Amino acid sequence: MIVNVRRLLIGVVVASVLSTTLTVTWAALGPLRSGAPSPQASAQAAAPLPPPVPREPEFSTAWSAAPSAASRTRPAGHTIRNVVHTTIGGPLVRVRLSNRFGVGAVRFGHVTVALSAHGGGRRDGTADLSDGTAAPGTLRDLTFDGRRGVTVPRGGDVLSDAVPLAVPADADLLVTVWTPVRPRAATFHGEPKQRSLISPDEADRAADETATAFTRGTWAWFFVTAVEVTGAPGTIVAFGDSITNGAASTPGRNRRWTDLLAARLATTPDPDYGVANAGISGNRILLDAGHPRYRITAVAGRSGRVRFTEDVLERSGARTVILLAGINDIMQAPRQTDPARIAAGLAGLAARARAAGLRVVAGTITPWQGYHAYTPAADRVRLRVNAWIRSSGGGAFDAVADFDRAVRDPFAPLRLSARYDGGDHLHPNDEGMRALAEAVPLDRL
Numbered sequence: 001m002i003v004n005v006r007r008l009l010i011g012v013v014v015a016s017v018l019s020t021t022l023t024v025t026w027a028a029l030g031p032l033r034s035g036a037p038s039p040q041a042s043a044q045a046a047a048p049l050p051p052p053v054p055r056e057p058e059f060s061t062a063w064s065a066a067p068s069a070a071s072r073t074r075p076a077g078h079t080i081r082n083v084v085h086t087t088i089g090g091p092l093v094r095v096r097l098s099n100r101f102g103v104g105a106v107r108f109g110h111v112t113v114a115l116s117a118h119g120g121g122r123r124d125g126t127a128d129l130s131d132g133t134a135a136p137g138t139l140r141d142l143t144f145d146g147r148r149g150v151t152v153p154r155g156g157d158v159l160s161d162a163v164p165l166a167v168p169a170d171a172d173l174l175v176t177v178w179t180p181v182r183p184r185a186a187t188f189h190g191e192p193k194q195r196s197l198i199s200p201d202e203a204d205r206a207a208d209e210t211a212t213a214f215t216r217g218t219w220a221w222f223f224v225t226a227v228e229v230t231g232a233p234g235t236i237v238a239f240g241d242s243i244t245n246g247a248a249s250t251p252g253r254n255r256r257w258t259d260l261l262a263a264r265l266a267t268t269p270d271p272d273y274g275v276a277n278a279g280i281s282g283n284r285i286l287l288d289a290g291h292p293r294y295r296i297t298a299v300a301g302r303s304g305r306v307r308f309t310e311d312v313l314e315r316s317g318a319r320t321v322i323l324l325a326g327i328n329d330i331m332q333a334p335r336q337t338d339p340a341r342i343a344a345g346l347a348g349l350a351a352r353a354r355a356a357g358l359r360v361v362a363g364t365i366t367p368w369q370g371y372h373a374y375t376p377a378a379d380r381v382r383l384r385v386n387a388w389i390r391s392s393g394g395g396a397f398d399a400v401a402d403f404d405r406a407v408r409d410p411f412a413p414l415r416l417s418a419r420y421d422g423g424d425h426l427h428p429n430d431e432g433m434r435a436l437a438e439a440v441p442l443d444r445l
Contacts, residue, residue, distance in 0.1 A: 059094065060232035060317030062086040062167065064276035065192060065221050068283075068301040070101035070185035078182060079205040080222045081197040081214050082175045083130045085120050085254045087262035088274040089169040090229025095142055097177065098157040098225045100310070101296045103185045108223070109149045110178040110206040111160065114139035120172035121253030123263040129252050130172045132197040132211030139209055140165050157225065157310075167229050169266065175224045176206040189221040190299040191281045193246045193256065196221060219251075226276070228316045235274035235317040236261070236445055237358075239304065239349070240324035243366065243436075244279025248422025248429050255430040260437035270442045273319070278311040284328045285345040286336060300328070308349055313356045320445045321353045324363035324403060324436075327426075330381050331373040339384035346389070347396040361444060362389045362397040364404035366436075369414040370425030379414060399444035406439035407432050 063084045095113055099106045114134035121127045142160040144150035152158045167173065179186075180202075197214035199205040205213045238244050238258045246256030262275040282289060282300030289300035301307065304325055312321050323346060329336040336342055350360040364386040368374055386404055389397070407428055409417040416425055420432030428436060 057232075057234055057317040059228040059230055060088060060090070060274045061235040061237075061276040061315045062088045062090070062169075062227045062229045062232070062274050063173070064226040064278065064315060065189040065224070066278045066280050066301070066307065066311040067098045067100045067187045067225055068190050068280045069299045070103070070187055070296045071220075072185055072297065074188070074220065075186060075198045075218060075222050076216060077198040077200040078180065078202050079176060079178045079199040079213070080218070081132050081199075081211075082177070082221050082224045083116065083120070083132070083194055083196045084173050084175060084221070084224065084227060085194070085259070086167060086169055086171050086173060086227065087259065088229060088232045088272055089167045089171070090231035091164060091166055092162040092230040093165045093167050094162040094228050095160045095175055095224060096157055096226040096228070097152065097160070097223045098187050099152040099183075099223075100155060100157065101185060101187045102154045102183055103296070104183070105151050105153050106183040107149060107151045107180055108158070108177055109180040110204050111142040112139055112174075112176045112206045113142060113163070113165065113227075114174045114176075114209070115165070115167070116172035116174050118172060119170075121250075121255065123170050123266070127253055130174070132174065132214040134174055134209045136209065138165065139207065141207070162230070169272070170263070173227060175227065177223050178204045178206040180204075185296060186222055188223070189225070189280075191242070191245060191247065192219065192221050193249055193251045194221070195219055195252060226315065232274055232317065233271040234319040235276050235315060237276045237278055237312045237315050237318050237321045238324070239278045239308070239312055239321055240363075241279055241283045241328050242281035243427060244277060244324055245281045246279070246433065247281055248424070248427035249433050250430055253430070255433050257428075257433040257436035260434050261440055264437055265442065268442060270445070273445065274317065276315050276318070278315075282328055282332070283325070284332060285325050285342060285349070286329050287334075291334065304349065305345060308352060312353065313358070318358055320359040320361060322361045322363060322401060322440065323349060324365075326365045326385055327368065327382065330365075330378050331368070331371070335378060337377075337381060339381045339388070342381070342385050343388045343393065347393055350393065350396045359398045359445070360396070361399045361401050361440065362393060363401040364389050366403050366428070367408045367414055367416050368426045369412070374425075399441050401440045403436050403439050406435045
């Protein structure tokens with residue numbers, strides 16, 4: 001088990017210390033050998049080193065959701081059965097839980113993971129929606145350092161011990177969490193396009209294989225933020241807003257562009273990377289939700305700059321991040337009218353990702369003419385940011401996914417194509433989601 005309250009400050013301090021130490025050590029060791037090297041030493045120095053053998057990460061993220069806010073009234077019960085859908089599979093599984101927006105410590109008294117008896121919305125287009133019933137014989141109790149329950153401090157998260165379970169790709173899992181005492185503020189991810197289940201009584205229902213006790217539904221994921229598996233080559237993290245969150249995609253069908261990207265990877269010679277979704281509806285790069293009066297209950301969450309470490313850099317197996325963000329900075333009050341500020345925000349995220357060893361793919365911002373908040377002046381900001389992104393941000397990015405070009409109307413390029421319009425002229429529908437997934441350059445991941 002790993003409990004994390006905040007690692008960013010520690011990491012900066014450690015990195016600074018290590019950098020200083022390495023510099024001093026290099027300066028100290030440099031002049032020790034002033035004589036000519038021996039022939040044997042020269043031959044050894046000239047011998048080419050064997051190329052490094054790529055290693056798969058121990059764990060890769062098979063599913064994720066970025067926690068966005070806290071609810072003071074939900075879930076309306078003590079046991080929540082979260083329905084999530086995998087992008088990759090593996091023989092061992094572990095789960096990450098969060099109390100990021102809590103106002104005090106939370107006790108997770110019993111946590112289980114199981115395969116759903118129903119596969120959910122699948123890549124072949126079929127849909128067998130989960131009702132909360134576990135597949136017989138697949139329910140596993142999760143432990144934390146060998147203990148069944150764990151208390152997570154305010155602002156922290158926790159990683160379970162791994163358990164053996166043959167998790168398939170493209171399948172629904174049930175992550176069930178029982179809180180013996182309902183927290184005053186429960187961390188959740190809002191607007192997930194997936195219905196989960198709640199048992200309204202106080203009893204521990206985490207080990208129930210049947211769904212009988214789960215009589216209420218909720219359109220949110222509570223506490224769970226990631227499912228991780230072994231045996232995969234790594235994970236692509238998609239970082240963004242409501243478009244990445246799948247706002248206009250069909251509920252329950254797993255038609256977000258991130259799901260469709262995972263499906264595309266599974267049918268090509270490219271490695272079957274996991275795809276972790278880090279989209280939050282309404283999220284901005286530069287400002288917190290409700291700025292300047294941010295509240296933990298604001299579903300659009302903390303700014304992209306604030307949450308980037310936890311939602312991207314700390315994702316297990318992360319190798320590449322795809323950035324699709326900026327439209328909310330442009331259209332939400334207070335509006336960001338300087339494209340250079342948005343570009344600087346994206347470049348800053350890219351620099352942090354690269355410093356952590358990740359590749360960066362930047363996505364152009366998609367069209368929105370016809371949306372209720374649209375103005376020509378605001379759209380000129382988007383166009384200038386996109387021009388900068390298409391130039392690879394002056395070297396800030398490793399590749400570009402031209403999402404704008406993929407979904408715009410070729411005859412009216414400031415608008416979404418009618419074929420891809422989810423109805424509000426901002427959010428792509430299922431076909432638009434597929435077009436976004438197709439725009440990602442697989443060879444640059």
